[in-house]
Amino acid sequence: xxxxxxxxxxxxxxxxxxxxxxxxxxxxxxxxxxxxxxxxxxxxxxxxxxxxxxxxxxxxxxxxxxxxxxxxxxxxxxxxxxxxxxxxxxxxxxxxxxxxxxxxxxx
Numbered sequence: 001x002x003x004x005x006x007x008x009x010x011x012x013x014x015x016x017x018x019x020x021x022x023x024x025x026x027x028x029x030x031x032x033x034x035x036x037x038x039x040x041x042x043x044x045x046x047x048x049x050x051x052x053x054x055x056x057x058x059x060x061x062x063x064x065x066x067x068x069x070x071x072x073x074x075x076x077x078x079x080x081x082x083x084x085x086x087x088x089x090x091x092x093x094x095x096x097x098x099x100x101x102x103x104x105x106x107x
Contacts, residue, residue, distance in 0.1 A: 001022050006029075068090055
């Protein structure tokens with residue numbers, strides 16, 4: 001459910017507390033402060049939409065080329081054998097295949 005911002009209007013007409021209120025989009029906007037009962041007005045502002053951690057941005061950061069450029073190695077599990085095969089990475093010390101039984105024994 002979305003979080004809305006409201007501002008309390010004090011009895012003398014001055015601005016009071018600014019507060020957030022979680023409510024369904026289908027609900028009517030608040031007309032009174034939930035605790036004090038004073039009038040309120042809805043505060044409109046631009047939404048905070050982060051594009052840094054979207055699914056597309058994450059996928060572009062995890063490309064094989066980007067993984068290798070940052071010095072990491074990627075393994076993907078073979079569904080048939082259960083072994084992990086290296087799909088990205090240039091480190092000579094990293095094996096090409098890791099047996100899943102070996103991983104269980106090392107834990």
